[in-house]
Amino acid sequence: VDNHDDAFIVQTLEGVNSADVSTLLNEFDTDDSKYVIDLLDPEIRAEIINDLDEDTREKFLRAFDTPQITEIVNYLDSDDAVDILNELPVKEREEVIAGLDNQEKEANILDLLRYEDDIAGGLMAKELIKANVNWSIDRCIEEIRRQAENVEKIFQIYVVDNEEKLIGKVSLKKLILATNEKRVEDIYETDVIAVETYMSVEEVAQVMRKYDFEAVPVVNVQGKLLGRITIDDVVDVISEIAEEERQIMSGISEDVEEDDSVWMLTRARLPWLIIGVVGGFVSAKFMGVFEAELIRITAIAFFIPLIQATGGNVGIQSSSIVLQTLANPSAFSESLVRRLLKVLLVAALNGLVLALLVYGFNMITGGEISLSIIVSCALFCVVLVASFMGTITPLILDSFGFNPALASGPFITTINDLLGLGIYFYTVHLFLS
């Protein structure tokens, strides 16, 4: 690139899959990448830009002027085009849309821009293959040939009635194997599963995973066929959800990777660390209240890590089991009261074993009996409370529309730590007075 050996670059990249070029360009700086990409065919250029990481792409788009972006958008499917438009400033976005010469594409894009990107409507593409139920097989194959020019992958042919309502599907295989005298209405299947525009992407992913779909049609509330969602987008969503959950659980506030700048990494990590430190400082002040007890029996302090670690582990385990259930909803859900009773039963069992274990350890290593009893009692209570909190917090977060994984993150963990400490010192206080 530095030598501007254009012929060599073009020759090297010829025939290389655009996804591979994108992987390479993600690592280059913007100027070099732009230099390389300008040498390529506009259609390939559009694909490469579409495949870039979101943050790389945003930097990238700033280096292009409006006509260039318009050209890129022209080559992309409506859903990918909308993703790129959403990364542009409003003014530039309007200019790009106004500059599109394909009327149908413009209408499709304007339609898709209405949807938030976390619902089915925001994930769908307008490009699909549909057949009217009244068509003959011949006409159908003819129309598919025409429609197929805009559609990269066919999967299913959706069958609609005269009002554009989705009423069935037919596979390409069946269409090819059918004799020419038949009509669409003779061969189509009526059991078509569709998602509605307002369904969350998580629900869409569940549907596609359950039925092993490669594509699912999207309908509006009237049942009109509006678009389709393909599995490649859903796979990305599933991976992103998992990554986001891991980030939330480990207290990282942005989508950072190891090769981001020191400044970005610090900014993503510091807020949650500060929450932890504030929590720790509150703990310190709280213990200050019990200084008299601590001076009398210093050994109380020895068991703080044990109480807190166990409370933390129990809380995160409980939240994790709830997350699991939320991710794979069961057909029959038990009542909340029954679920909580079961959680408390498991907690009581675990708490009893742990409390006896600690009491045993203490006795073997010659600990004082009264303190040992205090520690074991407090531990039992902490396990119960942490189980309860760990179960109820993700449910509450979920019902208010927050990501339930937050319950395993540092904020809730900090609050649980404080609670555990409070229970411990309250138990100490009760026994000593």
Next chain:
Amino acid sequence: VDNHDDAFIVQTLEGVNSADVSTLLNEFDTDDSKYVIDLLDPEIRAEIINDLDEDTREKFLRAFDTPQITEIVNYLDSDDAVDILNELPVKEREEVIAGLDNQEKEANILDLLRYEDDIAGGLMAKELIKANVNWSIDRCIEEIRRQAENVEKIFQIYVVDNEEKLIGKVSLKKLILATNEKRVEDIYETDVIAVETYMSVEEVAQVMRKYDFEAVPVVNVQGKLLGRITIDDVVDVISEIAEEERQIMSGISEDVEEDDSVWMLTRARLPWLIIGVVGGFVSAKFMGVFEAELIRITAIAFFIPLIQATGGNVGIQSSSIVLQTLANPSAFSESLVRRLLKVLLVAALNGLVLALLVYGFNMITGGEISLSIIVSCALFCVVLVASFMGTITPLILDSFGFNPALASGPFITTINDLLGLGIYFYTVHLFLS
């Protein structure tokens, strides 16, 4: 079901998608389910059993005798058949295979049984559509019609040479649009991406996600086409990997769900809780060594939660960033030394901010200067060490073939807690003496 109203059951389930029936049966007990399923058509029965949860299915298969299982296996694709066979005792497995009347299916299944289920070979199905490069389009369409009887979804037609080596692909769309005079060699594309049998399922998932594939061909080391992996299996794998990671991070040792028995839930959770308790007990004994210092300055104890919480948070954040990088490997990887230097730089920055913050808090709330300095110094060191450990542990685990997510689990966390406590008390000891 209790009324044995067979006609009603059959009628109700008629036309219902088998995935929906499976979801229902997962909630029933085995006897009721078996009763329902015996009423259904054998092909649908096979699909339903294939769609069941793994643990439900295992219970289920025990209720069937060998001829019944043989019938089920006969209806399934080779990859799904192998999954079911792997759940059977060896003797029964042999009987089922011996009982298959389709020679080709038997050979396919025996071939697939050789592979572990965490590599590409274990995920692939033998069913696919292939075309010899020398065929005419007519012959090709003829052969596809024949092969399509065994293949549920076509996606791509793989092109092989006379030695069965994979040399290209052609889409069904292109084949239909091609004129009849042409031959396969005129229209096929040579840039086909395949995975090899020994690749890990994670790598397969990465390849399919990167190139937006619905199916990827599997070749052996000689390049011979052996099978294909479809996206529905990979979606399941991606979801399972995410679930497994969450379980490991939260210290749950088995694949439990909320509706499992109290006993199973306890058994899955207790081992990691005991590790935490043992760690806490070691902490207690460790602090016992410093009892003299603690009696002299009780306030030392106040800051134990702060030190441990921060160390824990920093460690998990660091591990999470490494996990992110391992999950999305970059094209150019920096050297380990450079990566660690960067980690330490970020840690130093975070540590400095946190140490100053705590010092500020302490000064504002009238803390003692010497203790405040000790706490801030220890905190800075803990952040550095926890960052280093959090980064290096998943890398070490990964290089020894363990799941790197273990680094965020309770075992490593417990060790880090002890380390943090050690650093804190060593700092205290240094300053006081």
